[in-house]
Amino acid sequence: MDDKKDIYLEMRHITKRFANVIANDDVSLTVKKGEIHALLGENGAGKSTLMNMLYGLVKRDEGEILWKGKPVSIQSPAEAINVGIGMIHQHFQLVEKFTVLENIILGRREGKFIELPLEEAEKKIQALSENYGLDIKTKAIVENLPVGEQQKVEIVKALYRESDLLIMDEPTAVLTPQEVRKLFKILNRLREEGKSIIFISHKLPEVLELCDSISIMRDGKMIRTLPNSPDLDSRLLASYMVGRDINLQVEKKTCVPGDVVLSLEHACAEPVFESCGVKDISLELRRGEILGMAGVDGNGQEDLSELIMGLRKLKSGKITILGQDISNYSTKQIREMPIGYIPADRNHAALVLDFSLQLNMAINHPDKKPYGSKWRLNHKEIARITKEKMKQFRVAASGSGELAGNLSGGNQQKVVLAREVGEPVDLIIAVYPTRGLDIDATHFVFDTMLKARDEGAAVLYISTELEEIMALSDRIGVLNEGTLMGIMPREEAEVEKIGLLMAGEQVV
Amino acid sequence: MKSDKNIKTKKSMIDILLDLSPVIGACIGILIGACFVSLWGIHPGTFFVELLKGAFGDRLAIGSTLNSAVPLLIAGAGTAIAFKAGANNIGQEGQLFVGGLAAATVALLIPNLPKGIGIPLILILSFLFGMAFAGIAIFFRLFKGVNELLITLLLNYIGTLLVSAMVNGPFKSTTNVSFPQTDTFGGQFLLTNWPTMGYMHTGIFVAVAIIIITGYYLWFTPAGLRLRTAGLSPLASETAGNNPTKIFIIAMFISGGLCGIAGSVEVIGRSDCLRQGFGTNIGFESLAVALLGGTNPFGVLPAGLFFGALKAGMQTMQRSLGIPSALLDLIKGSIMISIMVGNAVKVFIKTNNQKRQMKKSHELAASKEKEASCQ
């Protein structure tokens, strides 16, 4: 081809094996100068691995990388930065206590014991700001900035180091629609200046709107690369991405709602750290139904579940479970009720990884029968029950004495399920219960939820995977910025409608 | 249980070695000591013989070993509890000293108590004194956000000086002016001892009882399970409905209290009076004992006896071979470091092994796949 010199990046036949999966299998990718190249794929398709190899965070097993026609080794981020590749992670890599200026010049390579060129940097940043329409306040402390601003800092950080190629890992996942518009404007400006961008996403409309070329990955393989054109539509891309029809089918009986188990009336909770809190949520959940709670990650899902479990203080409003006003209950008191809670953070909140499975089974109620009494822990009985439940929940482990940390994610989650819903419960709060699980384990979670529903439990199923929500729920609610945007019966729920609600737009 | 053992994969040689890392740490410490005495022109073999003789050579030696072990066992168990709960109590020394002070307070202010009431009263008060000292660190942690490491460390000095101030001031002896100490308690509160056994006293039974109680508490009660959960994962503890802060407070209190008891037992077991600097070094030695015992009271038992033997042996050697007592510090420090390095290496090898095993299983699967595709 004649435009050979316009090619910035070529990755050829890249292969990477992790533990027991091939994360990348003979993947090739070409990025031209001044193009926004979308890298599409589902969770676990291998996009992040490929990009981490390009940035030197992960070492590749096979394959070569060419930069502007020359082979480069790239074994560490330092090398990637040196050739001119910058990466903006989904979770920003910023030092929160530093100022914006300090964060931007942190990656300087030259001269360890010379003075930081603060003024010079300041000037350069101002020039960059004007050139690309970024409005950056260099004196601000990063932790005080909103997410959108922090992302701009990341962009300037890469530009300051004169990167020609920016890798952006799901940059829109954490942004509000307005912030997304602003980001797109910036990215277009960068393209005009001849910078290339690899845009990782699984949001199809965004990709179609913004990108010049689209590469699609599935199961660690590069499925195809195509130029963006008006003939492309989301449906086609989606079919490439999943390689099958999108309809996740789950067999379920018709829903017979019973009496109210959980009710929230104008419940509010303060935000903590980076969460957005809970803002005036009212809902009712009945026996025998699954209420799916959709929403983009970090829109109050964990706040809501923690509020119900008494892990957060209720600022105002009222929460009732099984007719009892639990507004002022401690987690301990709430745990006394027949409730199963599957927290989002499996490794830290749900399990103690350094404990054996049997101790993990007992940590909720160690002083209750059959686990023990006030002064005695019945290890024998705990082991027996654990083994029984392990069989029932098909946990693959060497025994009840195995450390929880040695199990795979799927088996860990089965242990959590066995503990939380192994006995009949009236209410289940499940937060991202399938996160990081393989297909078998995912279906096991579905089956468990449905079984509990059919046995008369009320299930609050919180997930970011719309597909799951659509498949499992009897009713669907949508969270945005800590507000409940609306609840609708499954039959009335359409993907477009939910998508809009997730984006925070009211639908009439 | 039986079926469990069958399923468990065989342990490799390295795994076994790593599980023994405290023992190896102890050996390294002693070996360093042995190498060091050779600088004095003493054959390392002589060192070992003398050490063993001093620790177990006769009844007197055994008694002295056990007596040295008593405060280490009690404070070591206390330290283990704090560490299991994730509380960094390194204020054993200060807590121990105020525990001793509690003993003197009871003995000097109400001297005519019958033994049956006096000794329990001393134990309880010393527990409370130790708790109060730990309480200061708790206060700073909760209300000032300051790590308990720093505060307990400072309190060590304050506790030691408090005892010095008392035995040179209000509690100063009227009869003995050669050494700063209180008057003797008149045998009223002295624990029974056996002169033929090197004045071994009943404190050893108290120590063993405390070891059993704390061990049972940690491993066989729901409260112990909650404490360990909070130590390993505060988030999981909270999710399970517990209050990690409350558990931190409880653990610090128990730990401080037990260190206080260690101090009072040392006073009423050995000297029958409060002497300036009576517990110097015991605090940090009990920290080393707790680490050597894997922060497990049942492990503290052998670890404490080992350290007791080491102390008794070193004391004898000091007299017979002229080896400075500071050598014990060297051995103590080496043991602490080698145990910690051992733990770190254990974690390192474990993760590496897991990786390698996974890779192996993957390669196996891949080769099978290949075979299948060839056919």
Added chain:
Amino acid sequence: MNVTVLVEYLNSTIRVSVPIILVAIGVCYSERGGVYAMGSEGYMLISAFVSVVTMIYTNNHFISVLAGILSGMLVAGIFSYFTVILGADQVICGLGINFVMLGLTSSLQRLLWGVTGIPRIPVMNAVEIPVLSKIPLIGSMLFNQPIPIYLTYLLIPLVWWIMFRSTWGLQLRAVGENPSCADTLGISVRKTRILGIITGGAFCGLSGAVLSLSQVQTFTENISGGRGWFGLIAATFGGWNPLGATGAGLIFGAAESLQLRLQIMSKINISSYVILMIPYLVALLFILFIGKSRRHPAAMGKFYKKY
């Protein structure tokens, strides 16, 4: 209190403070990088010992101070290998280092000089700076001191500059706050941390050398006597900023020196042990009033493992 007593008091405050301040600066370097500096007492001990021994054999102050600093750096290097490379517990290893150094120096002293102890070494003379030392009240306090103290004056702005104005200082602070961020920028977390710890060891070493050579003029068992811990606390409450640490160090020095004065003045009828407690109580009060405003480096005490 008349003027001469006051001048004398201020004079001794500076002398007592300098070792604490130097340790505090060293601690700043180690802990800004995210590693607890529990071994500072140990670095001081070994350096005090080595510098005195070197002094006896070479009779050269410069070489002795240098030898002391190097020994502190060496031990800090060993500590950094255990904690940063192998990932051993920083607190316990630091305590272990202290004990090993205490045992090592005391035993070696006994071995080399027996019970008589190390002979005294020649005084490090105070050097008077003309004009400046004539300033009333503070003149002789600041400008009639041995050379290491002047060196400390010069070092304080320098270390501040390195920490807050140089590239390496920025990287060191980043490594202590968010190591994974530093990693993605191609900064070696290990190298930066190790260098921070060793720099800290150098300052503790200098402190030990100053203490033994110019103040005690010999080596005695446990010569540091808790100054390492004071340095640690001063660094914490100076907000891990060399200037703040200097201020806190001065306060501790003033308390310690007050304690020494009060002990000499027999007129005051307080137990000398209560007086000895003053510096520790000052430290506690210090923490009580400004404790919460100090946030330690976010990654402090955490082992960073690269995957």
